[in-house]
Amino acid sequence: MTLAMELLCQTHSDIKTIITDLELPVCDWDDKWIDVYLDNSVKLLDICIAFSSELSRFNQGNLLLQCALHNLTACPSKQLVRACSSLDGWRQHIGSKNPKLQNCFAILNSLTETLSLPKVKNAKGKVLMRAMYGVKVLTVFVCSIFAAAFSSSANKLVDLQVVETCLWAEAFENVQAYVNGEIRNIFSSGRTTVVKELEAVQLSVKTLYPAIQEGVDPKEAEALQNSISELGKRADRFSQGLDLLTKEVDGFFQIVLTGRDALLSSLRVGSSGPDTANNVQGQGVRQIQ
Template structure:
């Protein structure tokens, strides 16, 4: 199907391609949530980022296995790769900034919990102030995340495969890269929707059934995007599950913090404080784990760019324009 005229893929190359696509299908099936409540949880988002890292490492291994020297890469392949990678680096920076912003909200919650150790009126006033600060902080928008839609739309345009002439290995590489791009764009659009609280950030990609991973992807996309749209259409303000759990407890405690706690309510209020502490810790820990995965993906992208640029410089495979203009101009951002 992908071999150029007058040539055929060897059984070895067919085997490598099939292994890559079957592995991708397995990752997609594993990512498909068994329970709709898993969607938009930090644990699911961590798993999604792990799948991205694994798939990008798989394509790196495939390139090494097919032994397609950089000198044989068409300039437009390299242009496309470098353009995609710098856009993904921008997306990673946006996600990292949002995770950091959400984690900063933990400081407000710690102040709330500290001030609720006492039931004096002064401490309650401070607790109310910290809660107001938390609501304002969590409810604010991150312009970097808001701008992700524009970047993702550009990445969708890159899904059209560059034409490959007289190279079976080249066509194999382009086919495999298509799967990597589809998974990457899909996961990033889910993250953008989750962090922004907007279903407009979601992308629905159409994948032909000629790919071994197509059915697994279509199932995943339908389940995840469908649940996110249901959640957002219900009017929920807090989209991330762990963040919503904290907000629910805050809303439950708020009237008592505002009006004071009667003697008969003190035990129940202490339980609410403990509940808030537990949920706040779970949120903070989940954000920390997700940060590590996003940072890991960022490093994989950087390493891929560094490797390619090093080979281009040492092999003289492409024009000076690509090395000094397109490449380095994009890299220093």
Template sequence: MSRPQDPHRPFLPFGNPFRNILPKGSYLSPKLLALLNTFEESLAERLKKLKPRDREDVLSLSWMRFAIESLCGIHTDIKMLITALELPVSDWDDKWIDVYFDNSVKLLDICNAFTSEISRLNQGHLFLQCVLHNLSGDSMNSVRALASLDGWRQHISSKNPRLENCFSIMDGLVKTLDLPKIKNSAKGKVLMRAMYGVKAVTVFVCSIFAAAFSGSAKKLIDLQVPDTCLWAEAFSGLQTFVNIEIRSIYLSGRVTVLKELEAVDASVKKLYPIVQNEVDPIEAEMLQNQRSVLGKSEEKLSHGLDLLSKEVDVFFKIVLTGRDALLGNLRIGGNASESVKTDKVGGLTVK
């Protein structure tokens, strides 16, 4: 993770990770090279599509949902590549299995933390619904409306302890962006290079979510990927654009960087003093106008959070089914079976 005092420093602690994967003079057959190029070109296209067209799209819930949707596609692509490589799990090096299982359990934990935070944010919906109800013409109750507005403020400003654990897990992912040395396996070299791309993009997207949910740009990660990757240029362009915009938002002093949440917060700030004052005919009209604005922004926030939560759940299931499939193959093949043991996810992992 980039250091607070030097947030723009690219992070590549172990030098070029492909030094041991594709050393100078290494040979890949035309078939393997075509498989690798197809995977990397597809990854580059996904990254290009993920780059926001406008600065205002950065950290909108719709863009964040698209980011997770892109991760789902990338993780599906790596499964297809593994199948196309025709590399039986029995031929996998123990180190590759260790990397895969360690990464997957970390991703499952991160998904759980993000789901927890999305759920916490969505619980604020109840406070806002009470505000809207208590400000309706038939049941006007400014005292209860103020209490609900205060409740919403306190709820949104509270911290989620599960995120702190998520941040430490992400630190671990970044520190393992180096790759094991691959010997005498051209297919293994292709597999590890592709898995590096998946991991780099996954860490980057997760760091964006961490920055959005934590209220701090310090959670952003700046990765430098080797120029030899066909997706390197698209990745660097996306990372630079998004990270600069998020840091700019926080430097401006805004409390939240989530666009829909910011819209609700702005509406609450305008509505609060109106509700506090005695309502005369002019203010009554202002009150109902602001109530309408709050209702629309609240609906958009709630809908966006629901869709984002569903997409994170889809990603969780993709990672989980990938683990289960590999575990099933390990049990059938018997390779490395002695090193398989129960872990905290409730399944199995290789240590």
């Protein structure tokens, strides 16, 4: 997931380079292109906020794990009740739903419905539209996978139909079919998450929780310590993964935000009069709202 988000960041950075290389001034852009770009950028910012919220929720859950591990490591025989309470709190926290994620599916549906390759006569405009179309396809694909992974459901996975004239259409559809198929297989098999680090922690908690509930049997003390140690290692790996992914999601948010700001700034600079400038500013405010 970290590498996928890193790719998305790089792709959105590349589109800025393409726009610069084309030397196609913003004042020459069709108004519809600008409207679509501004609308899409707001939706992507909303998606990033939802993903950041979920990652923050996972990190909050990790605090409960660390509390349980501290009690068990310090003196397991005296802190079993507290450890049980923390582990139970973690299970409930992880099993709860994040309402902000539900909005992601509506946004992704909206982006999918507007996914089209407009017909453009201008040569540079045609190159720009094809590039932006490809970026949008990749963005919806990756964000759809993230939404499915975070919500623990494959019901809302998006299966995109790409314009056949794109040279990369077949390759993309093959990757999409494979990845979406794997995710659907995971959930249909009864597993509750596609995030391997989270699943590893869940398995450790599932083993450890009933063991400490029943009390520490001196004969099984060593096995219990091994389980505690294993949970600690898995929790650390999960936490490290969250930190890396959070960094990439924040980076994607900044790339989208700066790209949007740059476009609005160019429109203001290129406006021919105060009325045009006011219209541009009004448009920006409406899109953000």
